[in-house]
Amino acid sequence: MQDIGVIDSAEAATAALAPIRTRLLSELTEPGSATTLAARLGVPRQKLNYHLRQLEKYGLVELVEERRRGNVTERILRASSSSFVVSPGVMGRVQPAVGAEPDQASPRWLLALASRMVREVGELVVGARRAGKQVGTFGLDGEVRFATPADRAAFAAELTDAVTRLVSRYHDDSAEGGRRHRLVLGMHAVPPGTADASGSTTPDSSTPVSPTAHREEKNDV
Structure with a gap:
């Protein structure tokens, strides 16, 4: 099992995103069969068999083994990855x-x-x-709490200058065998209600502001 699977086709995304199928992918981080899943989820085995076949068709679940139980062969499946991400490329244009x-x-x-x-x-x-x-x-992931929007703007300017200097130091267009790397820096406010590392949640920031402050913060969320 991979740690993350990339869903990079619209067909696979359609197959994965039905609620019953995302639930099956979650359940199949440990091997299971249609029979065991039916008992656990309270869904008819025949119905689950159909959904499992669709997931298997696009490589989202994989066969672990087959077990003979009387006249029936039980197929043991598991998710091909423990988590999945849908590539924005499936949206095309x-x-x-x-x-x-x-x-x-x-x-x-x-x-x-x-x-x-x-x-x-x-x-x-x-x-x-x-x-x-x-x-x-x-x-690299982290959080910083700014006292004012002006502090945030100053931080962004200083960060831009520092990164520009660092890139200038290491960038080499003439290096034989060198490889381009993508560098992305971004910053956004933490949504209200989101817990931090200590378990505390971000309060709702929708408190009234003065007209002067409103001009600086009117687009903030």
Whole structure:
């Protein structure tokens, strides 16, 4: 079983996203059969057999073994991955496009960057598995609490300057055998109600603000 599976076709996404099938994928992180799943979920075995065949058709579940029980052969299945992500590429022409003109303050542009990253890393994961290789990536995640929107803007400016200097130091167009890497930096407010590492939740920020502050924060969520 892989740690993450990439769903990169519209047909596979359609097969996976029906609620009963996402439940089956969750249940099949441990091997099971239509019979055991029917007893657990309270759904007729014949109905589950159909859904399992559809999941198996697109490689979302895989056969572990077959067991003979009297005149019946019980097929033991498990999910091919412990978790799944749907590549934005399945949306074809309507997936978010990064475009030629960046808008660093636009949520749409941030979503377009994130969508491209999911799509490209997904392609790398699929290709690496076929070739029996590993994918070299790096991820960094954290939180910072700003006192004011002005502090946030200053942080973004300083971060941009620091990253620009670092890229200039390591970027080498002439290196033989070098490989391009995608660098994406993004920042957004934590949605209200989201727990942090300590278990505390982010309060609802929809408190009244002064007209002056409103001009700075009117687009914040």
